Amino acid sequence: MSAALEAVDLKRSYQLEGVSVEALRGVSLRIEPGEFVAIIGPSGSGKSTLMHLLGCLDRPTSGALRVNGVEMSGLSDTSLAELRNRTIGFVFQSFHLLGRTSALDNVALPLVYRGTGKAERRDRARRALEAVGLGHRLDHRPSQMSGGEQQRVAIARALVGEPSVLLADEPTGNLDTRNGDEVMAILDRLNADSGVAIVLVTHEPEVAAHARRQIHVRDGLIELDTALAERARDEGGAR
């Protein structure tokens, strides 16, 4: 079975006023279906760049990225958009919900770009909202909901298309502790129940602790990958 995400020696550099800045300097990782991984690092470590690459929002300067076994470098922008639509769900720190649009329509948006019919869209969006405990908030607009509720709407939106990977970028960053805990509990449960792989980008150790595997990023390189460390320890122990 192919990995949900597999990166091989990913590099990404930017041109800033003529100077080349390397945000990622060669990152390799493999995320299996159903895994729960936290990417941890201080700001400027390159973790956001990594997340954009993993989410196919950006293209690497060099290196390979395979999503469900599909190499993304060979895909056109249009195909990448379709790939995002079908296999990746995004949860952002600042929710990114459409204002003046009901929770139901916000959640149904990815299905619009998939060409799903209206009745089916509404049905699936409703079920996704129920799954995050917002069955009673279908017609509320973002401005009528708390931050925690808004982030739960965003999670429902990320899951409505049944992706294989959910990328969450500091999902608790704009929430207080109680709402943050609630959101993390939902992510824990979704990972356990639906088998969607979750990649969590954060700089908070307590949030990262929800993940079974942690990848520490610093200065554009992986500093520590607990999965590899465990394997190394196991192998070392066996020897």
Next chain:
Amino acid sequence: MRAREAFFMALEALRVNRLRSVLTMLGVIIGVLAVVILVAIGSGAKNAIEREISGLGSNIILVVPGQLSVGAAPTQSRLSLSDAAFVRRVVGDPSKVTVSVQSGETVRVGRQEAFVTIVGTDENLPNIFQRPLDRGRYLTETDVDTRRRVTVLGAEVADQLFGDVDPVGRQITVSGARFRVVGVYTTVGATFGVARDKEVHVPVTTAQRLIGADRINGIAVGASGPDEIEPLQQKVVAALGERYPGERFSAVTQTQLLGTIGSVLGMLTGVLAAIAGISLLVGGVGVSNIMLVSVRERTREIGLRKALGARQRDVLTQFLIEAVLLTTIGGLLGILLGVGGALAIQAATPVPAAITWWSIALAFGVSVAVGVFFGVAPARRAGRLDPVVALRAE
């Protein structure tokens, strides 16, 4: 994404920014409104003049000395009654030729006064022009030959001088001479601003003595059919040219008048429509401007849509539809207001207005085209936004 979804998405975006949408539309609304109203007035004027000309009668050829120019009465005339007799011989049918000599005079009945146009003419007038009688009779050959002081009044003159009293058999005074009213015309309206209902017709011989001149202002010839007009016109002009070598005579037909006036007014209408079209163009620039602002404002939204799987063309379509909807709705409102305005102008003022389908279709088509033309650049910009950059935008 389905087209229907894109349509409703765009409509929703316009609804959310209602005031801005309406203000942006305003440019298009005013442009379309101006096109529709101005074209309606132009076409209305053309129709009215065409109606007036054909109201004169059918197959008329007007012969005047010198070069004819519309609206200017020829001042120096060398035509006389003997020329009219000559033209009668040329035409062959004397009853199809009539003459006219005109002078502005004050007429009196008791204390009632009216300033009128005295028209000296003959018994053949009704054979050529459409001048139905309301009561009484036309002038006769005997009236002309014996220089009788009889008159047929235009409807408005009769009303002014006699009111409800039947004027036939009564007398009016023109420059101290008494005339007996023998007939009254029905109302026929104005042609080229000549109030034909304010005319007082008298025998041409009587009129010449009254004015103190031998001249006549013009000769009118009635052709027997539309095909006869042009040959007859040439024949008459050529014959008069032979009779008076070195002088010019003009003969003008209704068709030629219609053609000349039609093309002048058509050009005028076109120019007006083009000027109005410029405001439509300015409205389009406004749409482009607002769409660019909208794209910038909604950069994060665009980034999000792309992250969720919107393709470049989905985003482009959404914004293009928004722009086209703006101008199309604006165009429809402009058409409604323009038609309403044209009808109101017609009802409230003497300006005639004719709403033409081509101007409405053109205005609508142009407003849709303006939306596409001015919407493409902002929509492309939206479609090409890099999702990573867009998501980070403030």
